[in-house]
Amino acid sequence: MPGDVVVQHEAQLADAVLTNADPARSHLVRADLRRIQAAGAHFDDTYLTGAEMEDADLKRASLVRASLPGAILRGADLRQAGLRDADFTGADLTGADLTGAKNLSTAGFDGAVLKDTRGLPA
Known part of the structure; x- marks a missing residue:
């Protein structure tokens, strides 16, 4: 049902197509989201603690107030994503x-590995 909180530990969603999906407010702890196609998806208020999101396509996705501590986003495409x-x-x-991510200045990157990351202010 819309608005329900989904809690899932270690979900296996590698290579899933989630384009324009709305998993907002979900708790996907240590989920395998490698190579997901999630352009335009809504991850607002979602907990993605320790999620593996390597090479994920998150172009134009909304990650407003998303919690991604310890997530692995190596090679992820977050161009024009909403990151407030x-x-x-x-x-x-x-x-x-x-590149072009919205509200980047309000996102928290404490202790994040940012090697070779593109689109961050100098």
């Missing part, structure tokens, strides 16, 4: 592309 108040504490964003 997103928490990337300790996340690995090596090689991720944040």
Whole structure:
């Protein structure tokens, strides 16, 4: 039902097509979301603690207030994603592309790995 909170530990969603999906307010702890196609999806208020999102397509996705501590986003495409108040504490964003991401200045990157990340302010 819309508005319900979904709690899932270690969900196996690698290579899933979630384009324009709305998993907002879900708790996907240590989920395998590698290579997901989630352009335009709504992850607002979603907990993605320790999620594996390597090479995920999150173009234009909304991650408003999303919690991604310790998430692995190596090579993720976050171009034009909405990142208002997103928490990337300790996340690995090596090689991720944040070009044109919205509200980037409000997102938290404490302890995040940002090697070769594109689109961050200098």
